[in-house]
Amino acid sequence: MTDAETVTWKRIDAIVMKWIYSTVSLDILNTIIAPDDEAKDAWNRVADLFQDNKNTRVVHLETQFTNTHLRDFPNVAAYCQRLKVLANQLANVGAKVSDDRITTTK
Structure with missing residues (x-):
């Protein structure tokens, strides 16, 4: 992956993370938020919360x-x-x- 592609990927990932964080409740946000996460990690934690139920x-x-x-x-x-x-x-x-x-x- 080129530097430009990496920058683009990180930007898209940040946009998706912002969307995930802004659409879940505060309780869920506090459960899933973690430093240095990628959107995929946050999404999987949200999915796991609901699949446990x-x-x-x-x-x-x-x-x-x-x-x-x-x-x-x-x-x-x-x-x-x-x-x-x-x-x-x-x-x-x-x-x-x-x-x-x-x-x-x-």
């Missing part, structure tokens, strides 16, 4: 999905939208809901 999140979302009933919604559209949101959230944490399960939910 993954199993708990899956259990919580599964419970919500299982306990979602049509009778609790004003119409079928609202009920289906809620199931879709929960299914998407479960997929985001690696617990994809099968199409069969979505269509057979009561």
Whole structure:
């Protein structure tokens, strides 16, 4: 890598670091901030914080999905939208809901 490329890389890295630091809460910032870090390191620490919580999140979302009933919604559209949101959230944490399960939910 040339000197110019190194300077450009460090500048881009600093911009990404600033973005990460400015978009997380103060508590998370205090947890992830470290001297002489690169953006990749900060990003990985943020990801680790949220992935540590993954199993708990899956259990919580599964419970919500299982306990979602049509009778609790004003119409079928609202009920289906809620199931879709929960299914998407479960997929985001690696617990994809099968199409069969979505269509057979009561």
